Amino acid sequence: MFLAVSALVAILIDPGEIRYSVWASGLFAFYIAQGVVIMLLLRRRRESTASFRWLVHGGDVVWPALISVFAASQSNPFFLFLVFVLAAAAYRWGLWETVGTAAASVLLLWIENLAFHLGFFTWAGRLFLHHNLPSLQVAPADFEPQRLFMRSIYLLVMGLLLGYLAEQQKQLRAEKAVIARVLGKARVEAGLSGTLQEIVGELISMYGARQALIASREANSHRVFVGEMRLNSKASSAFRWLDPLPSDRETYLYGFPAETYYASASSRQGARTFSLVGLDRTGAKVLNLPPASLEGLAKQHEFQSLVVVSFSFGREWWGRIFLLDLSLTGDVEEELRFLQELVQQVGPAVYNVYLLRRLRLRAGALERARFARELHDGAVQSLISMEMQVDVLRRTTDKSVSITDELGRIQGLLREEVLKLRELMQQMKSLDVDSRRLLGFLADTVERFQRETGISARFHSDLDEVDMPQQVCRELARIVQEGLVNVRKHSRARQVLVRLGAKNQHWTLVMEDDGCGFSFAGRLSHLELDTLGRGPLVIKERVRLIDGELAIESIPGQGSRLEINVPQKREAAYG
Incomplete structure (x- = not known):
């Protein structure tokens, strides 16, 4: 107008x-x-x-x-x-x-x-x-x-x-x-797995893909973490981390000249062939891509069409996102360039979630360690001093036997509270235990238990070296700590044996004592313990976290034996 x-x-x-x-x-x-x-x-x-x-x-x-x-x-x-x-x-x-x-x-x-x-x-x-x-x-x-x-x-x-x-x-x-x-899906509160679930779900919805996979690896490690998300009945399933396999690196993180590429499968005379279109890091088209690199992935996951885009998080992580059986409506090269740009824009936000999450965990661990030090320097030292004073009074008093007995009871209560506080401090501290430190840590834990409780305790390892994921190391160390606490509180045992070994492609941890045993006689598996509501809850949960199996053998009045078997496989990334 x-x-x-x-x-x-x-x-x-x-x-x-x-x-x-x-x-x-x-x-x-x-x-x-x-x-x-x-x-x-x-x-x-x-x-x-x-x-x-x-x-x-x-x-x-x-x-x-x-x-x-x-x-x-x-x-x-x-x-x-x-x-x-x-x-x-x-x-x-x-x-x-x-x-x-x-x-x-x-x-x-x-x-x-x-x-x-x-x-x-x-x-x-x-x-x-x-x-x-x-x-x-x-x-x-x-x-x-x-x-x-x-x-x-x-x-x-x-x-x-x-x-x-x-x-x-x-x-x-x-x-x-x-x-x-998509950037709005990256939230620290959701954690890394929650953020990946939101972002991968958005990608599945955008491209109508049947399945999405994420394979990543630490720059200074050979461990490969693989996550999966599927489209079921027009709704995305929950993102989950898959159990790692020895062939994961060759299946997902194989060497390939293109950073982002599209593959469509076809069958000719009974043989499966792939048509490939790929781009390098700058978005330029890459020619003569080797289709043989996809054979391992095709054996693991059936697909008719595939888009793969590479990503990197700082200098610590790199990997690939796989979208299977998707539909591209526009020009293939333009779609690949957009997906490449999308991942480049979203990648730093996901990396920030990872860093902030790790920073929060580390800050929480430092705070717990500080609180444990304050307990040790304050309340624990005061209780130990009171116990020593009561012991001196009990030994030097000329009063009646009843007073001596009462002082002995008070001394016992003080000793018990000191042990409880030390156990609390032990639980509050974050464990930085890996396969190189595990044997030494378990030996020190058992020796300290004997020194503080007076119960004869020994640690024996059938292994000279241990090669297990850090998560398994942490959980086994926590299980030994929790088991020794239960022995002191409930078993009235005089001797404890902790043994670490390996057999049949499993790591085995055994804890034996000569105490009063459990309230049942015989041997119960993990499933039987859950069904009957028996066994230590904390230990059962920690064994479940590392895909292990717990069995308890009990002879009332004579003692008990806990046996834990953990499969010898590399760690899956959870959380």
């Missing part, structure tokens, strides 16, 4: 532009009134319908074609209105709608050209004069075939250019919206 008002002002200044035609001025006034009505309607209704937008757009196309009939100069000043209509179509829709608008404008101009040559405007002018109406005052010079042909080409090229730019801008906006939505 601003263009129409500006043109009307210009015409009022120089009416010669429209050959002093009253009809042209009326068209301008009508178009301005139409614009005012449309703005008032949009003020009352914030959202317009598609049919309303097409109706308004049709009016925008017809009006400049009509007003061009009245242009007096060779350079049609109203041609700018047609360019404005193309820009409006590009802003509202996209490429093909803009090209269609240009074609419609060209068609209207040629219809007007045909009307000039058929004498329609001459006949209309005579009709108006016959009824004492103002003459049309049309200008046929601008509709000469040669000039109109050039203007038509100009409009079509302009429509194609504006439509293409609008399509690119629309795609860019859509990609930014997707990236922003």
Whole structure:
């Protein structure tokens, strides 16, 4: 409407532009009134319908074609209105709608050209004069075939250019919206697994994939962690970490020249072949990709189409995301470039979640260690001092036997509280135990238990070296600590033996004592203990965390034997 008002002002200044035609001025006034009505309607209704937008757009196309009939100069000043209509179509829709608008404008101009040559405007002018109406005052010079042909080409090229730019801008906006939505899924509160579940679920939803896999590896380690998420009944399942296999590195993290690539599988004469399209780190196409690298993955996971994109988190982690049986609607290379950019944008946010989560855990461990030190330097030392004073009083007193016995009982209570506080401090401290320190840690734990409780305790290892994941080391160390606490509190044992060994592709941990045993006789497996509600709950839960099996053998009045078997496999990444 601003263009129409500006043109009307210009015409009022120089009416010669429209050959002093009253009809042209009326068209301008009508178009301005139409614009005012449309703005008032949009003020009352914030959202317009598609049919309303097409109706308004049709009016925008017809009006400049009509007003061009009245242009007096060779350079049609109203041609700018047609360019404005193309820009409006590009802003509202996209490429093909803009090209269609240009074609419609060209068609209207040629219809007007045909009307000039058929004498329609001459006949209309005579009709108006016959009824004492103002003459049309049309200008046929601008509709000469040669000039109109050039203007038509100009409009079509302009429509194609504006439509293409609008399509690119629309795609860019859509990609930014997707990236922003996926970035919003990275939340510290959800943890690393929760964040990956949200992001991978979004990728599955975007591409309609049947299954998604994430394989990652620490830069300074050979351990490979593999996570999976499936699409079941149009809903994504929970993200879960898979049990690691010795072949994971060759299956998922094989050497490949492309950073991001698409593979489609086909069968020819009974043999399975792969068609590959790949991009390097800069987004350039990589030629002659080796399809043999996908054979291990195809054996592990059946798929007809596959997209793989690589990622890295700082210098600590790198890996790949696999989307299986997905559908790409656009150009394959463009889709791969977008996915590559998406992962590059989202990767730092996921890495920040990982770092912040680890920082929180480390801060919590430091706080617990500080609190344990304060307990040791304060309450524990005070209780030990009180116990020593009571012991001195009990030995030097000349009072009756009852007083001596009472002092002995108080001394026993103080010793018991000191042991409880030390056990609490032990549980609060974070364990930094790996396979190199495990044997020494267990030996020190058993020796300290004997020194503090007076119960004879021995540790024996059938292994000179231990090669087990850090999580298994931590849980076995906690199990030994918890088992020794239970011996002191409940068994009334005089001797304890802790043994670590290996057999049948399992690590074995055995704890034996000569105490009162459990409330049952015989040997119960892990499943039987859960069914009957027997056995130490904390130890059972820790054994379950490392996929182990617990068996307890008890002889009431003579002692008990706990045996824990853990499969010798590499650690899966949980949490």
